[in-house]
Each structure stands twice: as C-alpha cells, then as structure tokens.
Amino acid sequence: MVILTPDEAKKIIDKVLSYSQADELSVELTGSRTGNIRFARNTVSTSGETENLSLSVTAIFGKKIGTATVNELDDASLEKTVRRAEEVARLAPDNPEYLPLLGPQKYLESQGYLDTTARLEARQRARLAVESIRPSREKKLSAAGYQEDSAGFQAIGNSRGLFGYYPSTSVNFSVTIRTDDGTGSGYAAADYNDVAQLNTRAATEVAIQKALASQNARAMEPGKYTVILEPMAAGELVQFMVRAMDARNADEGRSFLSKKGGGTRLGEKLLDERVTIYSDPQDPDIPASPFSSDGLPQQKVVWFDKGVVKNVSCSRYWAAQKGLAPLPQPSGFRMDGGDASLAELIKSTERGILVTRFWYTRWLDPQTLLYTGLTRDGTFYIENGQIKYPVKNFRFNESPVIMLNNLEAIGKPVRTRGSMVPPLKIRDFTFSSLSDAV
C-alpha cells in the first residue's frame, strides 16, 4: 500500500530524523498510485499504471544543503539516504540565502481525498474511456482523449519538530472530437478530486456539439472585438498573472508589479473593481494542501480585492530581508463572479466572439504580461444575443492586466485546472491575425 496513514508516515519520518548527524534535517515522504488511459481515432492507444513511494531527505550543515531520495523504506535504506544527503551537503558550496528550518506549524484541515477516486480500477478507467469513444463512433466522428487519476499523500517533517500530512486524489479528463472531413473540432475537459463527479459522456457530448457546430468556419477580419471567454480560456490568462505575483521580482524592478522609479504596486488599484481573486486551501470546490513544500501554512489569502493588489507571494528569504511575512504561492485560486450563466452572457452580447479555449499561449513581455496564443476547438460569432456561425481561429496578443481593465461582465465560476474561474465578457480584446487551423 503506497498511501500511508499519518501515524505510519510520522513513524518513518521520526526514524529518518533519528539517523541524522547534520545540523538540521528536513524530510518529505510522498506516495501515489497513478493510472492513465489514452485514446485516439476512436480506439485505445496506450495505458499505464504506476505506484511509487518516495522519501526525500535534505541535510544541512551551516549553510550547506544536500538532498537525497530513495523509494525503499527498510531501515538500512533510510539510514543510507540520510548519509547520502549529508555527504552531498558537505560537498556543496554555502548558500547565503539559506534560512533555518521552520519549527512546528498549525495547519488547516482540507478535504481533498476521496475514496471513490482512490479505489478506481483499470476496468472502470476503460469504461469511462469507452463512454467517451462510443458516442463519437455513433456519430461517425473521431475521438482522441486522455484520462489520468491519482491518489496519494504528502508528509513533511524536520529536526525542529515540524510535521504535516495531506492526502489527496484527483482525476483529469480531456477529449477532442473532430469531424471526419477535418473541418470541425470540439474540446471538453474536466478535473475533480472525486471521480464520482466525472461524467465523460456528458463532457464528450459538449465536445461533439462544438465539433459539429464549428464546421466550415468563416473568416473574420482580425482586430479588437468584444469576446466571451469560457472559463478554460479566461483561466489560462488569469493564472499567468496570479503566478507572476512575486515580491522579490517586483522589488527588483522586473515584474508587472514594479513601479517607475522603484517600489511596487502593492495596495494600488490595478484591475477593474469587480475583480476579486483569492485562494483558500479549504475551498470545498478546489481543496488544496494546507502547507507549501517548505512547510509554510497555506491560508485564505486575497490577492486582488476589488481590483486592488492586496498581497504578493514572498519567499522566506525575501521576507526576512524586507521585514515582511512570508507568503507561499497558492496551488489554485478562485476568481469571484456573478450568477450569470455562459448562455446569459451570450444573450446579453450584441456583437462578439465566443472563445472555447486558447492554445500555445506564450509570454511576449514579462513587463506588461503581454501574451500571444490562438483560439482553438470552437470559436463562434455572436450577433444580437445569438451564436450566428463558427469563425476561423484567431491569434491573440493580449495582457491579462489590460483584459481585466476592459471587463464588461463576469459569469458564474466553474472549476478548470484546479481553479474556480468565471466566464468573462471583455471588450477590445486584441486578435492580430487569422489561422487556418481546425
């Protein structure tokens, strides 16, 4: 069994600590079982299952740090791993940015582990894939998809008495449906902690509908358009902004949060006042680990409050340099929204473009957070509140900071890639060229 209980994990960590000759020792123990199935052209292509337990030991002498890992947990292996980490540490140069390990911490409770997912077997995995392939075959379309489920735990401990344990499960599914003539393509994705919530057939129906509706798209002139970004598309750009919120980079003058003449934009209103973004490890829709990998507690943190930059993540080292409180990066985030559904956002739009998702999004300028990428798998023209026809994919060049100042309306958040993101209606979104890709 690779998923240890808190007591079992603590016992192993305590044993590892007992072997230490270093000034300080930090231990991380993780275990997981991951299964996957991949399909294309309406048939299974590959599948696999892996189990792994991994122990990582970091030894510290003064400011010298060394790490070693092992996946065998007998006493001899544990001791050997500690000796090996100590050996690497003795050989390492000093790291002047090293800070002593954290002492005991209080962590919140977070419920991210579901038995239903942990018990998933190969046959059930194949059945979920078949439920996606079958409707595609019936409609003479072509399905390509991937499903991965995982159950595991993470335990941390150190020689200053810190201990943390967090079990979690996850399932990720995605499917692309293409028409046989190659003129239509649709996509749907879903991710949950609980596999019981995953309905591959329903997700596939959405992708089928988009594939059929996107056939024979018309070309529209690139330019500035009002767009409705489905949560998958909106989330992609918003997460780039959230992940770029780093105090050190901002202070050093190399961030979108750096200010002319020095200083940062912390406390300034940077976005539309309807934008509030926060993270909470106890969010029932996106439960997350209550601690970061270096042991800092994860708590509810508001990053943007009514458009104002409220908090910026900060490493322990930089916090000590600047006399601030350290603040770890969140694993996911929630962007507050309203009650409007995607359909209602479309209905309220006189003229605009509906974007299913973005593809190959890459930064162009870290200073302005300008990104480029393309629309994919379902782009439609909206007129007088109705979807009129499919349009060819566009390349966009846009910054989430500019986009969140051009906000028209916010819909109801849904889970996408571990975050809760609403569909967004944005004016003057910049499309710079057309793509023939389907």
Next chain:
Amino acid sequence: MNRRDFVRLSGVGLGAAMLPDTWAAGKPVPAAELLNPGLDPAAKKILADVALNTAKSRGATYADVRIGRYLRQYFFTRETKVENIVNSESYGVGIRVIADGTWGFAATNQVTKEGIARCAERAVALAKANAEIQTEPVVLAPQKGVGVVSWKTPIQKNAFEIPVKEKVDLLMKVNNSALQNGAAFVTSNLFFVNEQKYFASSDGSYIDQDIHRLWPTFTVTAIDKAAGRFKSRDALSAPIGMGYEYLDGLASEKHSVMGYPTVYRYSYDMVEDAILAAKQAKDKLKARSVPAGKYDMILDPSNLGLTIHESVGHPLELDRVLGYEANLAGTSFATLDKWRSKNFQYGSNMVNFVADKTQPHTMAAVGFDDEGVPCKEWNLVKDGILVNYQATRDQVHILGETASHGCSFADSWDSVQFQRMPNVSLRPSPDKYSITDMIRDVEKGIYILGRGSSSIDQQRYNFQFSGQLFYEIKNGEIVGMLDDVAYQSNTQEFWNSCARICDQDDYRLFGTFFDGKGQPGQASAVSHGCPTTRFNGVNVINTGRKI
C-alpha cells in the same frame, strides 16, 4: 523527485517553467557515482533475454526491452550565488510487447531476473486487456536483428569527469562578467545528460549505446529603475551533442558580423557571450520600438532553428498527421493527400529539408533508435516539394515503405517509446554566400538572433516568433537596434518567401533540450542545422504595451 521538488531544487525556478516533469525523474546521487560504469553489456543481455523469453512464453508475438541508466547533472546559479547542484541517476527496465495485435508496456525499477519476468508478464496482460477495445491491429515493419553491437556519442571530454568546482568557477566567472558589464541580474545554468541505453528485441538485436549531450545557458537582465523598465538577453549557445569541449571557446569557431553580434558554431565562449549580453541588454533599454509592417528578415540559425522545429519538424510527424496527437499537440496541415499529390509547394524551390539521426554534434544522433532500427538520413522537402514524413516501425507501412525511418524514442526506461522528431535541417546554398553578402543585399530589413517567444497553432499554419537581438538594416547596412519585434506568418507562405540561404561555412546548429510531446508528457532533445537565411516581405508586429 517530482516536478514540484525540482522547482524547489532549482531555487527561483528559472527554467522551471520550460522543464518537463520527466527531467526531474531520478534520484539525486553524489557526483562520483555518475562515473560508476554500471552493469556490463553481457550481464544486461542475460536480463534482457529473461524479458524476451517471458513475453514470448505469455503469448507476445514481438517484444523489446530497454535497460536504461539516465545520468544528469545540473547547476543553478544567480548573481554571485550557487543556488543548487543536482546529480541524479535513474535506472530501470521498460518492456514493450505486441500481443493479440495490441501494444502493451510495463516498466520496473526492480532490475533483477524476477522483477523483469513479472514486468514482462504485466506488459503482455495489459496488451491482451487493451486488445478487447482495439480496432486497429499493429502492423510492424520488418527489422532484421543486428546482433550484439554498440554506439557512443563521439565526445572528447566527458562532462561528468570535469570536477564540480571547475563548472562552478566557470558559472561564477560568467555571472561576474555580466554584472561588471552592467547587468543588474544574471542567472546561469549547466545541464549535462548521459543516457546509457541497452536495447534488445525478439528480432535478435542487442544494442548498447552511450549518449551524451549538454547545454550551457544564461539570462542577463538590465534595469532602468527611473523609467520602470527591464530587458533581458539569453545566451546564444546551442544545446548540443558534444562533450565538455563545447565550452573551450575556440576562436576558430566564432565570428562577428559587421562588428555586431558574435555567433558560435561547435565551440562556445560563455564568458564572452555573457559580457556581450550585459551590454546588449542595456542597449535594448534604449532601442527603437519597431514600426509594424513588412520587412525582409535575415534570420540567424539561433533564431531560425526554432522556426524550423515548429513549422517543419512537428507538422511532418506522421503520428500527428494521422490523429494520434489530436487531443494535445494537435494534427497537421501537411496531410497525406498533399504528400501524395507530389506537388505540394512547402517552400520556394531552394528549400531542402533533410531529416537525420546521424549528423555529428546533433542531439538526435544515435546509432539505433529505441526500437532497434539503424539510423539514417532522408529527405522531407526536396526542391520545395513535400516528399516524406518521420515514421516508426508501426507507421511506415502507411507511406508504402518497408523499413522504418528510425524515429522511435522514449525519454526514460519507464516511458513507452513513440514517434519523436529526428534532426530536421535546412540545407545550405551550394553557391558561396556569406551573412555580410546577405545584409548588403537588403534594403529594408531586420536581422534577428536568438531564441525568443514562440507560438504556433495546432495544425502548424499560423505562427509568431520573437528573438533576443533585433538589428535594423537599411540599404545594406546595420543602422541600430530595434525592440518589441515579433514576426507573424503562415508556414507555407513563410517558406515560399525564402529568398536566399547562406553557404556551408555559415551552417550552424540550433537545439531544443526539452521538446515536449505525448500524454503523459515526454521530453526529447533534437538539433536543427541551417545557415543564416533571408525571407522577403514578412509581417512584423510591435509587441510594446503599457499597463
């Protein structure tokens, strides 16, 4: 080690965003252990036969086994500090079988007769289970067994034998040189890889290979605090299939163009490049923002290599063309009907692309691929016309060919092999023509060096690339530096606008160390050779914004 651990190990995580999960696989070990020779080939043959015999006895019609030892050493520094040094080793066995016309794959780190037999049984059981929902039975091109053979990357200095201190000293010299020349920040890295791969198959091949590659790189940042602006410049090095001799910085392997940038071929002067980078990053802060419009582009191999990779390498992967990658990377505009027509004009008639896994110093060069096929060279685009793809043993019959192209690769013993890109390179012009000649012939143009932002659609039509250095050309002269430059085009239109190619003397390699593909994702390393090349009337956009 998982990705999160790796990001932590890498400190600020420069590069972490561009590193795939698979790079982090492996357990950290002391540097000395990287010199341990590992199991000898005779012992590996005995273990391999256990896998092959077990698979056959369980009903496999074909089996191959890879016993792999993957050694990596990487260095992370910023300014005057070494953030981390990681030595890792990953060792295990992957077994792939065909049973009931279906692939099955299983892997284990138990490199014992018992562990391998159990793993082979699992692979056959998985194949048989998947056969129930399989509708396209595997058709495998024949491959005669090659017997007991070996191959080694021709290196002069094994990077793993160079002391850690020497490498740290080099990076500290690089960083200090950049800081002394006006950089506000600098991060630098060294990546070293040694793959010791043993392959055996039921065809009667027993192949032992020792593969080396490395990548020295840095990013230098200059800041204008008063204006609240910053600009960076990345190294102009190439990740390359060489030993530590690549870092010798031989004068014979570099040249500068009209007194402007210095470019490197098979030997790299990292300290000199860092000094230039610091000065150029400062120059970028004052560079003129480009007026959008049409320009003639002169693209250095350090920039054009990525464009080749994305707009020629990926669209000609046969599995993409067939739809196997539709759910992630996408499909391809270069469909089979275009190839069958024998007149699809991929580029202008001077455009010739060759695929190979044999070219010296390239990262895809090996003796045999990961299904035991001897490596070779073949044409993809000949005189501008699409003539072929990249294929593996189970695909090549679709092209009417009877021998695989040798494009099978797995990034680890525990990853299943599939079709991966060989080196894809643009042939130089047979006529004598230098970069200086090329610049002199341009009236209104931009000369671009270095790898920058890149983005391309899922069928590889529309792309946008940026770079590291942009020089404005007016009437045959470089007149100054530009900024905020990105070029946008369509693959076929772009390659048909190819107007001149420099000669063999200017032929250099670009490389990508972490090319991602597949679900779950795998990384591969590949090189792209080309000389400096001119494209007429390319659309340039201005990427400057204010927030």
